[in-house]
Amino acid sequence: MLISMSAAQPARRRDAAVTREAILAAAVIEFTENGYAGAGVRQITERAGVSAMMINRYFGSKQGLFAEVVDRSFGPPTVVGAERSGLPRAIAQALAENTAPDTERLDPFLLTLRSASDPEAADIVRRGIETHVGARLAGLIGGSEAELRAQLGLALTAGTWLMRTVIGTHALAGVDNERLTELLAAMLEPIAQEADAGPAPVRDASAG
Amino acid sequence: MLISMSAAQPARRRDAAVTREAILAAAVIEFTENGYAGAGVRQITERAGVSAMMINRYFGSKQGLFAEVVDRSFGPPTVVGAERSGLPRAIAQALAENTAPDTERLDPFLLTLRSASDPEAADIVRRGIETHVGARLAGLIGGSEAELRAQLGLALTAGTWLMRTVIGTHALAGVDNERLTELLAAMLEPIAQEADAGPAPVRDASAG
DNA sequence: TCAATATGTCTACGACTGTAGATAGCGCGT
DNA sequence: ACGCGCTATCTACAGTCGTAGACATATTGA
Numbered sequence: 001m002l003i004s005m006s007a008a009q010p011a012r013r014r015d016a017a018v019t020r021e022a023i024l025a026a027a028v029i030e031f032t033e034n035g036y037a038g039a040g041v042r043q044i045t046e047r048a049g050v051s052a053m054m055i056n057r058y059f060g061s062k063q064g065l066f067a068e069v070v071d072r073s074f075g076p077p078t079v080v081g082a083e084r085s086g087l088p089r090a091i092a093q094a095l096a097e098n099t100a101p102d103t104e105r106l107d108p109f110l111l112t113l114r115s116a117s118d119p120e121a122a123d124i125v126r127r128g129i130e131t132h133v134g135a136r137l138a139g140l141i142g143g144s145e146a147e148l149r150a151q152l153g154l155a156l157t158a159g160t161w162l163m164r165t166v167i168g169t170h171a172l173a174g175v176d177n178e179r180l181t182e183l184l185a186a187m188l189e190p191i192a193q194e195a196d197a198g199p200a201p202v203r204d205a206s207a208g
Numbered sequence: 209m210l211i212s213m214s215a216a217q218p219a220r221r222r223d224a225a226v227t228r229e230a231i232l233a234a235a236v237i238e239f240t241e242n243g244y245a246g247a248g249v250r251q252i253t254e255r256a257g258v259s260a261m262m263i264n265r266y267f268g269s270k271q272g273l274f275a276e277v278v279d280r281s282f283g284p285p286t287v288v289g290a291e292r293s294g295l296p297r298a299i300a301q302a303l304a305e306n307t308a309p310d311t312e313r314l315d316p317f318l319l320t321l322r323s324a325s326d327p328e329a330a331d332i333v334r335r336g337i338e339t340h341v342g343a344r345l346a347g348l349i350g351g352s353e354a355e356l357r358a359q360l361g362l363a364l365t366a367g368t369w370l371m372r373t374v375i376g377t378h379a380l381a382g383v384d385n386e387r388l389t390e391l392l393a394a395m396l397e398p399i400a401q402e403a404d405a406g407p408a409p410v411r412d413a414s415a416g
Numbered sequence: 417t418c419a420a421t422a423t424g425t426c427t428a429c430g431a432c433t434g435t436a437g438a439t440a441g442c443g444c445g446t
Numbered sequence: 447a448c449g450c451g452c453t454a455t456c457t458a459c460a461g462t463c464g465t466a467g468a469c470a471t472a473t474t475g476a
Binding site: 013014015040041042052053055056061062 | 462463464465466471472473
Binding site for chain 1: 242243371397
């Protein structure tokens with residue numbers, strides 16, 4: 001009790017880097033759960049334990065903050081590397097597990113779904129998808145039309161997230177995970193294979 | 209010029225049914241293009257050519273209006289009937305055509321995508337999907353797990369709408385429609401077929 | 417130790433939201 | 447033809463939004 005004021009807030013030490021990080025972390029949560037328009041600056045900063053104006057100080061505006069959130073959210077690989085042949089099943093399994101009920105994860109697809117409709121956020125989201133997830137998955141798939149086929153996979157992924165988690169239809173919410181994995185894998189199979197008879201150049205597919 | 213006042217507004221005749229219909233039609237457009245939260249009551253009623261309070265008069269509230277819009281939007285069949293065997297290709301083709309760039313149609317999937325994230329609209333959207341599209345497609349597909357497989361088809365459909373129209377990624381926006389149809393049909397094929405060896409009861413699949 | 421500066425808060429503004437209540441005026445049955 | 451009632455508008459309210467500017471305080475270099 002000599003130095004610290006025990007009650008109320010912990011009275012966090014003034015540190016720009018720490019505060020910036022706290023806001024960013026809070027924003028990932030709020031934007032993912034409520035979407036770009038649904039998450040207010042006061043809501044975000046309250047979670048971070050700072051004042052609302054800190055967003056404008058550190059990120060210029062709400063849009064600036066959102067852009068950094070998208071970059072961070074899409075940064076780490078969503079589906080870790082897998083063998084080229086077993087890729088559909090690996091993706092399907094991860095998808096089924098992550099979208100299971102009561103598994104509210106901070107998935108970038110949730111961020112995408114809940115923010116894409118907002119015109120202020122649409123461009124930012126598109127750039128994030130194309131440069132991060134799309135390119136990575138295209139590298140994993142490889143072959144001709146890799147990007148197109150990758151984005152069809154993303155379409156199924158996003159749609160599954162939408163139906164199962166955001167909307168929450170009964171049939172998809174109550175299905176057995178293994179059965180769902182089978183069906184999803186079957187749907188992903190056609191786009192994982194080279195369509196034309198052209199030779200598939202084996203890329204190393206480092207990260208995923 | 210004897211009766212009608214030619215200038216300014218057409219000075220619509222006072223008719224409750226006509227006004228209600230005008231609001232409903234305008235709301236379908238606005239909600240589909242901007243989502244539930246993005247479409248304001250003043251915006252909707254301005255398009256309908258009436259005052260903002262008319263929404264509360266005829267629909268109780270913005271939510272009430274949205275519920276009717278969902279019902280109407282999901283009412284007519286999205287994909288007209290097709291032979292059971294050619295169903296994947298029919299769906300794929302319709303999907304590819306409807307999501308083509310510069311084809312801003314008033315599709316219920318757009319309404320869904322842009323409104324599902326809003327907590328006030330989520331329940332209404334879910335009920336609309338389950339009772340209308342889901343049930344209809346499940347009837348078309350038939351067999352065991354019809355509802356589950358139908359909703360996986362809806363997931364791919366919604367995801368394609370999202371990626372191609374709402375987000376607008378380059379790879380999906382610039383692809384040839386026939387090629388896209390092929391890929392989508394291939395992805396839909398697995399869920400159109402009966403998985404188990406169980407006999408598929410042939411339902412008449414009247415509407416679709 | 418003291419002051420310059422980085423850091424954070426407070427207040428407030430203008431624009432917007434959905435909606436309640438009171439008021440005006442056209443249409444139809446009589 | 448007239449007045450009642452339905453139809454539509456106007457004004458206003460309480461709330462939220464993002465953010466600008468002025469102010470307070472902790473931190474750190476000299």
